[in-house]
Amino acid sequence: MLMNSPKNAIGIFDSGFGGLTVFKAIAEKLPNYNYIYLGDNARSPYGDHSFATVYQYTLECVEWLFKQGCSLVILACNTASAKALRNIQQLDLPNKYPNHRVLGVIRPTAEIIGEMSSNKSIGVLGTRGTVKSESYLIEINKFFPDVKVYQQSCPMWVPLIENGEHESDGADYFVKEYLDALLQQSGEIDTILLACTHYPLLVPKIEKYLHPGVELVTQGDIVATSLADYLDRHQEIENILSKDGLQAFFTSGDTDAFDAHASVFLGTALASKPMK
Template sequence: MQVYQPIGIFDSGYGGLTVMRDIVKLLPEYDYLYLGDNARTPYGNRSFETVYHYTWQCVQYLFSCNCHLVILACNTASAKALRTIQQRHLPAFPDRRVLGVIRPTTEKARAFTRSGALGILATQGTVQSESYVIEIRKFFPELRVYQQACPMWVPLVENGEHEGPGADYFVQKYLHELFHQAADLDAIVLACTHYPLLIPKIKAFLPKQIQVISQGPLVAASLKDYLHRHPEIEQHCSKTGRRDFLTTDSATLFSRQASIFYGEQVDARQISLDVI
């Protein structure tokens, strides 16, 4: 019998399920264990130290569940915690890896824009970290990157108001503020995993020629390539097509809300991080 060694997928709440959905679609043979830290969401307005502490707790929990590879399917955690975890803790875990969602997005940034002007829509925490600006500058210093924080978008999605007329004002507001920075933007990256649920609204207020980039397919393709290039990690990923879901808050609430993001019904289990 194959040992259960799932690929861990972490997010501060539900948003990472949009990334998991695309990963599972591309790599359905692997086992996956999703952990949402719903009891402490949102992470977007918390300090670097707090986000690092919370994220490392959750990564440790996934390590304890036999995950040798963990994906931080959360832009805030990727921006504020990934590098510290990789540098401070992973040397003690030579057979474990933790990856984020920013690198797979930024290394493809040049292909998104013809004008050379790229917009980033994100949480306040991700914007303040300047992670996208820094990473894109490494790969493509010629690109002009403009960021816009959208603090109301996650609450709209989390409360199921993203399809209603009440969302129109805040979608228009943040798009207007972004384009006020640069009128020649021709591509926008949704740098928060909640935002794909707002794509119909976003596109309704944009000219058709402007490309809207969702991270899920990019992260999935990057993961496939990573597993191919790192057989020493891939061999620790079991393949029975199993999907499990954990939350630090109410399992009933999570299971009900998760289907909006994942596109399928899920049966979650509540866990406590006190053991870490």
Template sequence: MIATAEHGPIGIFDSGFGGLTVFREIKNALPMYDYIYLGDNARVPYGTRPFEEVYEFTKACVFKLFEMGCNLVILACNTASAKALRTIQQNDLPPGKKVLGVIRPTTESIHQYTKTNKVGVLATQGTVLSESYKIEITKFHPEINVYQHACPQWVPLVERNEITGEKSGEIVEKDIQSILAQSPEIDTLILACTHYPLLLPLIRQHTPAHIKILPQGELIAQSLVDYLNRHPEVESRCSKNSNMQFYTTENADDFEEKAAIFFGEKVHAAYIAI
């Protein structure tokens, strides 16, 4: 049985590096808290894996963060949020532990950005097939039409740090054209994968200027601020020493090298077995 620590860091989990783009915004908004980041880099990508596999991997990593003292864990991964969050919340949570995802904070606020009520979602294959964004946006805002497109090459591009150049631009351009071909009235694009903000210059280059592009980091950070304000029983058990720890299931040196690109500053990481 996992004991509930009186105070502990906020855990942030992702299948790889992408969650660092969310963590960066959370840290900027809430710098006083302690954090543990866990990247399951040994098993990335999650986007093409079956539901049950993503659930088992996500659950194992979440429970590792619980064991390390976290009382609140953020799934900074769209695929994990789509395929594992609800089951973990309903069936697996030990007393006193909370897990939040990235889909609901994004879908709740989307009405603030679209004027045509036509929204495109760019995501991994797993997130698209789950239809989580379509379901959640329809639940909150039934007047909004949602169009989805899977971008299976985008995560590998980011993981290889191929975020500039003609070849990467051609890949991004083709996917942008595919989503916009579904409706000429799309005026907002959600980057529904935490890796995608690294491609933002290319995405912006190949997207008409009038279309809003929404990375998730700031939306999720603001949602977490609001959540902690509304749930003092959770907030009071988050430790506040401005400490950060980083763990990866793969090589720590490799993680540190790439993590700086996503997080915007150098980090010190350690290997952890899951």
């Protein structure tokens, strides 16, 4: 364990900055717990990588968080949840880490999003990797077999956000392009899920081009509520988590760049540390 890392913390992982939107919601709902956030910025974005590559990268980061004393890790990344979570849960945890848990963001969202659509028609905006995996089609169908799901990949959105261009006039072109492509698939879509934790930073622009009566859904509060319920139901995990209200942030990339971008996501300054 690195010095000065919070003990017995909840680990929160993302390929970059997007997971900070989930971290913020979790920390606001469960402020007493210790948290370690890890962004794999040196290898971000994950969206266009193969399943094997995303699995390998994600497993390396999860194991790093385990070494920091995190017995519970949240994959606050839709691409990692889609491409790596199942293998980690079914192969790695039982064989190497039977007392550890890794949770994702897809299932908690799929469990409730069907209730938000009056027309039973949901649109999903995500990375190429998330869309190609069809994870949302599969998971939503398990809970709401009568709901139709339409998907649209948005390959330019994460690069725009990671490079601080999400508020620029040029971003409007790509926001409108992908949103129009989704809504053209069905006039019945009344609920749109932002299936990437980066995308909440584009909400003001998305709302400019959203059709009247269409609800936009982000994941932070959903995941936070699901985690609180999980801890209530799994006292064997909850009891070993420390509650000092401490937080630490790590990145595989440049710490100065991480701090500058992270402040946009969190609305406050922070000082990250290098992943070693």
